[in-house]
Amino acid sequence: MTMQTHIKWLGIVLICFAGMAGQAIAGQVEIVHTQFISRSDTWQVYTTLRHGDMGWEHYADAWRVVTEAGDVLGTRTLFHPHVDEQPFTRSQGGIVIPKDTHIVYVEAHDKEHGWSPQRVQVDLRQAKGERFTVQRKE
Numbered sequence: 412m413t414m415q416t417h418i419k420w421l422g423i424v425l426i427c428f429a430g431m432a433g434q435a436i437a438g439q440v441e442i443v444h445t446q447f448i449s450r451s452d453t454w455q456v457y458t459t460l461r462h463g464d465m466g467w468e469h470y471a472d473a474w475r476v477v478t479e480a481g482d483v484l485g486t487r488t489l490f491h492p493h494v495d496e497q498p499f500t501r502s503q504g505g506i507v508i509p510k511d512t513h514i515v516y517v518e519a520h521d522k523e524h525g526w527s528p529q530r531v532q533v534d535l536r537q538a539k540g541e542r543f544t545v546q547r548k549e
Contacts, residue, residue, distance in 0.1 A: 442542060447545045460499060474520065478514075479514055486503070487502070516533065
């Protein structure tokens with residue numbers, strides 16, 4: 412085999428691996444945006460998710476707010492698939508975030524893949540950032 416043939420086969424193999432990696436990631440839940448609104452001592456959180464819901468066996472079924480240490484502050488359970496409603500937004504109220512906590516994360520879950528490694532970091536001291544907004548209504 413010539414060097415050009417080796418390079419051609421290597422390129423084909425790399426393209427195949429890249430395609431498989433894309434398929435593995437494609438099934439994860441995407442957090443499109445999250446909005447935190449303070450209400451006295453609690454927070455109302457609106458989170459928009461995108462996921463290729465397939466039906467009852469494979470759909471985005473929860474999102475949660477966690478601290479940097481991984482403590483769960485609030486969870487929004489999603490009780491049914493949203494096959495024909497993408498992306499979709501759901502909210503959870505009454506979330507208590509300790510006053511000295513400035514950074515939290517929103518994580519999303521689906522029935523097949525579990526908790527997605529893609530999460531949104533929210534800095535509660537900022538009005539907006541990458542995929543989040545914060546409003547204070549004291």
